[in-house]
Amino acid sequence: MTAPRRALVLVDVQNQYFEGPLAIQYPPRDQSLRNIVRLIDHADATDMPVVVVQHTLPQEAPLFADGSHTWELHPDVAARIQPSWKLVRKNVGSAFGGTDVAQWLREQNVDTITLAGYMTNNCNLATAADAEVRGLAAEVISDATGAIHIANAAGKASAEQVHNTLMAIFNSNFAAVATADDWIDANTAGAALEKDNLVTSAVEGQAAFGA
Numbered sequence: 001m002t003a004p005r006r007a008l009v010l011v012d013v014q015n016q017y018f019e020g021p022l023a024i025q026y027p028p029r030d031q032s033l034r035n036i037v038r039l040i041d042h043a044d045a046t047d048m049p050v051v052v053v054q055h056t057l058p059q060e061a062p063l064f065a066d067g068s069h070t071w072e073l074h075p076d077v078a079a080r081i082q083p084s085w086k087l088v089r090k091n092v093g094s095a096f097g098g099t100d101v102a103q104w105l106r107e108q109n110v111d112t113i114t115l116a117g118y119m120t121n122n123c124n125l126a127t128a129a130d131a132e133v134r135g136l137a138a139e140v141i142s143d144a145t146g147a148i149h150i151a152n153a154a155g156k157a158s159a160e161q162v163h164n165t166l167m168a169i170f171n172s173n174f175a176a177v178a179t180a181d182d183w184i185d186a187n188t189a190g191a192a193l194e195k196d197n198l199v200t201s202a203v204e205g206q207a208a209f210g211a
Contacts (some may be wrong), residue, residue, distance in 0.1 A: 002113040003190035004137065007049040007105055008039055011095055011117035011124055012075045014054060016063055016070040019144075024118055024146035025159035033076060035144035035180040038118050040080050042184050049108040051101055052081065055123070056089040093126030102134050112137040112192070114183065115175065116144035120163050128175040138175035141183055142167050145168055172201035 013036055022030065026151050043050050054073060057064040064071050064204050072078070081087070088099040096102050105113070113136055115124050126146055133139040147163040150156060151165065157165075173176040176193035 004144075005108075005110050005191050006114050006139075006187060007051055007108060007110040008043040009051045009053065009101075009113045009115050009127070009208065010036065010040070010077060010094055010100050010118075011127060011145075012038070012055045012114055012119075013117045014053075014064070014072050015072050015074055016055075017118040018072065018074065018153065019022070020063075022063065022119075022148060022184050025148050025181065026163050027146050028141055029146055031209040032118075032144050033074065033148045035141065037076050038184070039116050039141060039144055040077070041112070042081070045100050048187075049105070049110060050082070050085045050102070051095070051113075052077070052085055052087045053095045053101070053117070053123075054087070054089050056091060059100060088170045093123045094130040094174040095123065095127040096113060096130045096134065097126075102136075105136065114141065116141045118146060120145045120166050121150065121163065123173075125166060125170075128170060137192075138170075139183065140167070140170050140175045140177050141180050142177050168201070171196050173198050 016022050018029055047143065055064045056066050056071065059066050086100055086104050090097055090099055092098060111133055114126060115138060122142060128140060129174035130136040147159040149159045150162055167177050178193050
């Protein structure tokens with residue numbers, strides 16, 4: 001099997017996710033940040049293309065306001081930015097929405113995107129689903145992203161429930177899921193990550209929970 005040509009896509013690693021109502025709850029944000037930094041260092045050491053996506057709203061917006069402290073990239077990411085990286089701003093969930101990321105990835109001959117950053121339940125979900133229709137394989141690093149507690153008129157779920165459920169959903173169709181350790185090992189070996197499929201996941205689900 002041909003080794004995947006990966007790009008690391010850092011989704012919205014911004015101060016907004018470390019304070020206030022959108023502060024990441026699970027996995028612990030300090031843990032996910034450490035793993036994001038490890039992925040960056042590995043990508044840098046292996047000359048992997050890197051995309052940095054920054055959610056940006058108008059200056060009067062209550063969140064992600066252009067130029068505000070919470071809009072800024074986390075310092076641990078900002079300090080590592082390289083001239084060769086692709087930096088883009090978006091105002092929707094998917095990293096492809098309103099950006100030229102897809103074109104840039106094609107120019108780099110990328111066939112697989114590795115998603116790290118925030119949030120599991122919003123922009124990573126949107127980007128992974130969007131990658132499918134663009135002919136790109138996707139990977140999600142489970143301990144380099146995170147979710148928040150959710151409660152609304154339709155129901156509620158803890159951040160841990162949200163995150164773990166979405167990891168299973170990703171791996172059933174949209175994206176291969178791995179830890180930072182396993183992803184680094186796979187990339188070092190030039191290997192693709194194994195992903196399940198919807199039919200197998202359904203069969204195993206019936207075995208686990210009943211028809």
